[in-house]
Amino acid sequence: MELTAVDRRLLAALEDGLPLVPRPYAEIGRHCGLDEASVLARLRAMIEAGVIRRFGLVLHHRALGYRANAMVVFDLPDERLRPAAEILSRLPFVTLCYRRPRRPPLWPYNLFCMIHGKERRRVLERVDEAVAAAGIAAAPRAVLFSRRCFKQRGPRYGLLASGKAA
């Protein structure tokens, strides 16, 4: 789906989220020059097209007590990456599963998962479960717990967009 200038304006108006008022879509529409029905129709279209992959509450897991947040990374041969990733991504406690480039020598890993938990020990148990489930115990891996959160918020794609930025 090709995003129109109107869609981009709508996404920009939504960057801070829906306002907590009885008619939030009408309010968003006022900020991007659309009526309420058009806001709803464009959102529906973007959700159906998969441009919006989730529409709802975005939670700050740290404030919910999930303070043990691990980025778990693996160095897998290219042909073994996809089958392992498909298993990992289906585990309920794995919240992200992405392939990214290696940057040797500093960074040899090419598969990234996030595992969040309330306790470090529990997260490490889940790393072991995940490794066993995917059969990748022999692959080099690292577990990078977060220590401090300096910033966390949604993206601002409207920031510098002229309305039809690529």
Next chain:
Amino acid sequence: MERQFSDLEKRLLDGCQRDFPLHPRPFAVIAERFGVTEETVIDTLAELQAAGIVGRIGAVLEPHTAGYSTLAAMQVPAPLLPQIAAFVSAHPEVTHNYEREHRLNLWFVIAAPSRARVAAVIADIEYRTGLAVLDLPLLEAFHLDLGFPLQWN
């Protein structure tokens, strides 16, 4: 100390992370589902937002559709970390910025309308800090984002 959540709060947090009602009065739709008033839903969400638990009610976009983003990492000498982290966070394109337990100790996400803008932010950070920034863009996503599964104690 961990915050206690009411049943309504738990139901909102569990049940509204996806498929938020596309209806002119979405809070009234949720209120009816949970057997409370629209005003109660709005007030409760406002409290959760004020407490920093709900970031926003919004759209999580498929990567690289409306804009471009990357994950970046730096190896920062420990004494400089607070300063450099603050400098990185000051860029409006930086959405997440964490210290992690690794030699590469600063990890952040840069999201901007274009790939060129993301590259410009990386160049600016490298130039101003004199440190290298590892650029680790998404090549393939495997998971389906269904929101964050919560466990209530």
